Amino acid sequence: MTPLRISIVGVVASALLILIVLELIRGRRLKERYALLWLATGVVLLVLSAWREALNTIAGWLGVTGYPPAVLFAVATLFILLVLLHYSTVLSKLTDENVELAQRIALLEERVSRVLSESRGPG
Amino acid sequence: MTASLGRIVAVVPAFDESEVIGKVVDEIRAFDPDIDVVVVDDASTDDTAAVADSHGAIVLRLPHNVGIGGAVQTGFKFALAEGYDTAVRLDGDGQHDAAELGKLLAPLERREADLVIGSRFVDPDGTYRPPLARRIGIRVFARLVSTLGGQRVTDTTSGYLALDRVGIELFAAEYPHDYPEVEATLVALRSGLSLAQVQVRMRERETGSSSITFLRSLYYVAKVTLALLVASLRRYPRLETARR
Numbered sequence: 001m002t003p004l005r006i007s008i009v010g011v012v013a014s015a016l017l018i019l020i021v022l023e024l025i026r027g028r029r030l031k032e033r034y035a036l037l038w039l040a041t042g043v044v045l046l047v048l049s050a051w052r053e054a055l056n057t058i059a060g061w062l063g064v065t066g067y068p069p070a071v072l073f074a075v076a077t078l079f080i081l082l083v084l085l086h087y088s089t090v091l092s093k094l095t096d097e098n099v100e101l102a103q104r105i106a107l108l109e110e111r112v113s114r115v116l117s118e119s120r121g122p123g
Numbered sequence: 124m125t126a127s128l129g130r131i132v133a134v135v136p137a138f139d140e141s142e143v144i145g146k147v148v149d150e151i152r153a154f155d156p157d158i159d160v161v162v163v164d165d166a167s168t169d170d171t172a173a174v175a176d177s178h179g180a181i182v183l184r185l186p187h188n189v190g191i192g193g194a195v196q197t198g199f200k201f202a203l204a205e206g207y208d209t210a211v212r213l214d215g216d217g218q219h220d221a222a223e224l225g226k227l228l229a230p231l232e233r234r235e236a237d238l239v240i241g242s243r244f245v246d247p248d249g250t251y252r253p254p255l256a257r258r259i260g261i262r263v264f265a266r267l268v269s270t271l272g273g274q275r276v277t278d279t280t281s282g283y284l285a286l287d288r289v290g291i292e293l294f295a296a297e298y299p300h301d302y303p304e305v306e307a308t309l310v311a312l313r314s315g316l317s318l319a320q321v322q323v324r325m326r327e328r329e330t331g332s333s334s335i336t337f338l339r340s341l342y343y344v345a346k347v348t349l350a351l352l353v354a355s356l357r358r359y360p361r362l363e364t365a366r367r
Contacts, residue, residue: 025353032346033301039349097187104186
């Protein structure tokens with residue numbers, strides 16, 4: 001059986017996660033696109049912490065007989081991995097786009113200075 | 124007829140629309156040759172930018188794909204920087220009929236609204252019948268925005284709209300980057316803009332496919348719902364509109 005104290009800590013921690021994520025979006029420090037996975041993490045952990053029988057049942061399915069809260073940690077780890085993987089793809093895209101931007105600016109600067117010197121006329 | 128609206132710019136976001144973008148530009152210019160057409164090319168892989176340019180549009184080329192909202196906002200930033208008094212926004216795929224522009228501009232001309240949305244459902248004539256799932260989505264979001272924004276909105280997913288200078292300033296500063304229409308409508312209402320809706324006909328897409336595929340619709344619903352709820356928790360400065 002899951003110790004009650006662990007369930008309470010789980011509920012408080014996941015509720016806190018959800019509230020922090022919502023506040024970050026409200027303050028425009030987090031875009032919805034990148035918040036959805038965090039919110040899903042928070043909600044799943046909240047449900048598994050609060051609904052103790054479900055946690056025990058899932059633990060039973062997985063053959064975790066000694067200590068059901070281990071499932072909680074496993075699920076949390078899985079979601080953190082998902083978030084990290086998602087961020088790695090986002091980072092890769094941003095890297096490409098950043099290079100593209102720098103290249104565009106370099107070409108533009110050259111073009112602007114050429115147009116400016118042409119409009120001033122020779123000499 | 125458009126003298127009191129000052130200088131007008133038409134913002135047309137386009138991604139891989141080389142087959143129809145020329146016609147879209149021509150139709151806007153046919154409606155009123157004094158309207159400057161700005162095509163925002165969202166890093167198309169075809170020659171959308173060249174075609175738009177050859178049809179006389181001002182072309183803003185984004186270096187990489189930023190999504191429909193980011194592309195449209197580029198146009199609004201251009202409108203703000205270049206001092207336009209009025210902006211209209213039409214899709215680059217030809218589904219918004221430029222012949223309907225007069226209807227969109229009329230409430231702005233009478234100074235009754237800051238934002239006019241071309242709606243398919245103000246006075247439905249039965250010609251627009253989206254698939255059931257889509258119809259439910261449109262209905263639910265319209266209800267949600269109406270409740271949260273305090274004014275009845277019939278079509279929050281329409282991208283066919285007209286803005287006065289206040290609206291241009293708002294959307295140049297704040298416009299969602301993906302799936303923007305629903306949230307932008309709520310932001311406008313909460314910022315105190317007065318909204319008018321006019322019935323417009325929309326055409327079927329001529330080429331390509333809608334940007335909303337089945338797989339993306341899940342993300343769409345989750346993102347927009349979250350954005351609406353958070354937007355209703357935010358405080359927006361009430362803008363000085365001409366209508367209050």
